[in-house]
Amino acid sequence: MNVIESASNEKIKSAAKLSSSSKERKEKREFFLEGLRLCRDAAECGIAIKNFFYTENALEKHKSDVEFISSKAEQTFLISKSAALKMSDTQNPQGLFCVCPFLCEKGEEVVLSGGKFIALENVQDPSNLGAISRTAEALGITALIAENGCDIYNPKAQRAAMGSLLRLPVIRTENLSSLIEKCKENGFKAYATTPSENAKLITECDMSGSVIAVVGNEGNGVSEKIFASCESVTIPMKGRAESLNASVAAAITMWEIMRS
Amino acid sequence: MNVIESASNEKIKSAAKLSSSSKERKEKREFFLEGLRLCRDAAECGIAIKNFFYTENALEKHKSDVEFISSKAEQTFLISKSAALKMSDTQNPQGLFCVCPFLCEKGEEVVLSGGKFIALENVQDPSNLGAISRTAEALGITALIAENGCDIYNPKAQRAAMGSLLRLPVIRTENLSSLIEKCKENGFKAYATTPSENAKLITECDMSGSVIAVVGNEGNGVSEKIFASCESVTIPMKGRAESLNASVAAAITMWEIMRS
Numbered sequence A, B: 001m002n003v004i005e006s007a008s009n010e011k012i013k014s015a016a017k018l019s020s021s022s023k024e025r026k027e028k029r030e031f032f033l034e035g036l037r038l039c040r041d042a043a044e045c046g047i048a049i050k051n052f053f054y055t056e057n058a059l060e061k062h063k064s065d066v067e068f069i070s071s072k073a074e075q076t077f078l079i080s081k082s083a084a085l086k087m088s089d090t091q092n093p094q095g096l097f098c099v100c101p102f103l104c105e106k107g108e109e110v111v112l113s114g115g116k117f118i119a120l121e122n123v124q125d126p127s128n129l130g131a132i133s134r135t136a137e138a139l140g141i142t143a144l145i146a147e148n149g150c151d152i153y154n155p156k157a158q159r160a161a162m163g164s165l166l167r168l169p170v171i172r173t174e175n176l177s178s179l180i181e182k183c184k185e186n187g188f189k190a191y192a193t194t195p196s197e198n199a200k201l202i203t204e205c206d207m208s209g210s211v212i213a214v215v216g217n218e219g220n221g222v223s224e225k226i227f228a229s230c231e232s233v234t235i236p237m238k239g240r241a242e243s244l245n246a247s248v249a250a251a252i253t254m255w256e257i258m259r260s
Helices: A010-020 A022-028 A036-044 A056-061 A063-072 A081-087 A108-112 A126-139 A155-161 A176-185 A246-259 B010-020 B022-028 B036-044 B056-061 B063-072 B081-087 B108-112 B126-139 B155-161 B176-185 B246-259
Strands: A002-004 A030-034 A049-055 A073-079 A096-101 A116-121 A143-147 A170-172 A189-193 A211-215 A231-234 B002-004 B030-034 B049-055 B073-079 B096-101 B116-121 B143-147 B170-172 B189-193 B211-215 B231-234
Touching: A010 A022, A010 A030, A010 A049, A010 A081, A010 A096, A022 A030, A030 A036, A030 A155, A036 A049, A036 A063, A036 A096, A049 A056, A049 A063, A049 A081, A056 A063, A063 A073, A063 A096, A108 A143, A108 A170, A108 A176, A116 A126, A116 A176, A116 A246, A126 A143, A126 A155, A126 A246, A126 B246, A143 A176, A176 A189, A176 A211, A189 A246, A211 A246, A246 B126, A246 B246, B010 B022, B010 B030, B010 B049, B010 B081, B010 B096, B022 B030, B030 B036, B030 B155, B036 B049, B036 B063, B036 B096, B049 B056, B049 B063, B049 B081, B056 B063, B063 B073, B063 B096, B108 B143, B108 B170, B108 B176, B116 B126, B116 B176, B116 B246, B126 B143, B126 B155, B126 B246, B143 B176, B176 B189, B176 B211, B189 B246, B211 B246
Parallel strands: A002 A073, A049 A073, A116 A143, A116 A211, A143 A170, A189 A211, A189 A231, B002 B073, B049 B073, B116 B143, B116 B211, B143 B170, B189 B211, B189 B231
Antiparallel strands: A030 A096, A049 A096, B030 B096, B049 B096
16 A cells, blocks of 8 residues: 655546546546445446545445555555545545446447347547436446547546446447448348337337347437438337437436346 | 616516526516416417517517517516526527516315326426426326425426426325325325335336326435335336436336226
């Protein structure tokens, strides 16, 4: 166990930068987790933890958790309150932080072997990404597929995901449309969600066997390119609201996929 | 049209207090709305607007909206940027604000005449309340019923609701358990949601006719008192996540109620 007093220590500054900058995460191929829940989830699900930082206060309140997380971490640091504040998103940090290498990336072969998949095309809001991941895991979706949009290591996405983004397989693709075509060659049904009333009702879709369903960007929905490869499906709306929130539309879509 | 320059003007201070204090809202029986979307929604759906405040900047950017909202408001004020900042939740306010009297409250007789209802028992998080209201309106739920928990005039709830809390009927009850008993005497089916695996699967419930379904507090779920009056139902979870977010559990529940 090492001690860090100064908030301008290089390890602290580097961790804070991982938290705030997607570019930094991509360059270092590392990400940042804050809080008891996420740090413990990381230790429990066996992902690599490079640095674990905790405050005196966190040690007093969560002794067994601190010991457990320390036992899984490459390096452990007791840090000052000012160092914790430098890294934290909040004014009253719990005082537990991890830096982890990027998770092992799953390739497209995971998809092609079959299952039930939700694909996000350019979903931007980290809270939506996190919420969709949480629901996907709870309902038993095989894996999340993502093209563009928010990165899964965004701290707000990780917080909303309640640990699910550490456990649920995520496949990044540069070409969702081509992946969908390969899925269809492998017998998948491919659906793209839309608020349009002209689309097929989601309750009338065949969800048996392997399925991939695409949820689009919050503002623009699914792109024309993806619609060209998929059957358009809609959640019938009987009320006056303009649309469902992206995470709710995704939740109902995943529910229908897993329902039968 | 009147002009307010000072951020310490009484009307500005009073509006800011309505935004921050639930107690103040209850005493004055007034609430506060911020932003183009909500102020326009208020004007469009015909609720009373006591004061409408806008900045020079808002007038330039949204002239026709400002004129439309002004035409519906009892009093209209052109305000300074500092007055806007005093009232706003954000650092870059859009510069449109309304103060409205409490909405016309619906009584329990609205429920007893039948329909499809979602009841919230002590739901605390304003974002959950708002999100549930938005989904309820989109799916065509008859009305929202609420016992305790977050007040519907909370600015965060209003923002997440995207105007739906101004349109969807909301029935406040002091005694949800007694209301459910009356519903059952009127032929309703009454369900209470739980993560427990011993409960009936929601996919196997009869959702025909009049239905009331209860979603519980984020931490503690539905209370024993309510379970005593309802059939317990659960959303089957196949994954590892501990539970669904309250707004997602409510969304799937409402979807199942309206699905058939």
